[in-house]
Amino acid sequence: MWIEEENKLKRNLTFKDFKQAMAFMNTVADIAEEMDHHPWWSNVYNKITIELTTHDAGNTITDRDHKLARQIDVIYDSMKSE
Numbered sequence: 001m002w003i004e005e006e007n008k009l010k011r012n013l014t015f016k017d018f019k020q021a022m023a024f025m026n027t028v029a030d031i032a033e034e035m036d037h038h039p040w041w042s043n044v045y046n047k048i049t050i051e052l053t054t055h056d057a058g059n060t061i062t063d064r065d066h067k068l069a070r071q072i073d074v075i076y077d078s079m080k081s082e
């Protein structure tokens with residue numbers, strides 16, 4: 001699950017394969033645009049590292065980060081069962 005470190009929420013996710021990781025990123029991208037709140041993330045094959053912090057608040061953790069984190073958990077949990 002998420003850890004709080006260096007004023008960021010951090011989580012590492014693993015997927016079935018690269019395609020599923022990309023599908024996840026595209027789904028989250030839509031949510032991030034709707035929320036106008038965007039992750040810092042990196043992908044290597046079926047693994048994604050995500051860090052959430054709020055730049056507008058001086059790179060601290062705000063409710064916007066927790067809200068996006070919850071949305072990310074919902075999307076990830078829905079894909080794991082695929």
Ligand SMILES: C[C@H](O)[C@H](O)[C@H]1CNC2=NC(N)=NC(=O)C2=N1
Pocket residue numbers: 036037038039052053054055056057
């Ligand atoms: C101009 C734009 O609305 C702001 O820069 C938004 C965009 N996405 C953002 N994402 C994150 N993580 N933090 C922000 O403060 C933020 N601000």
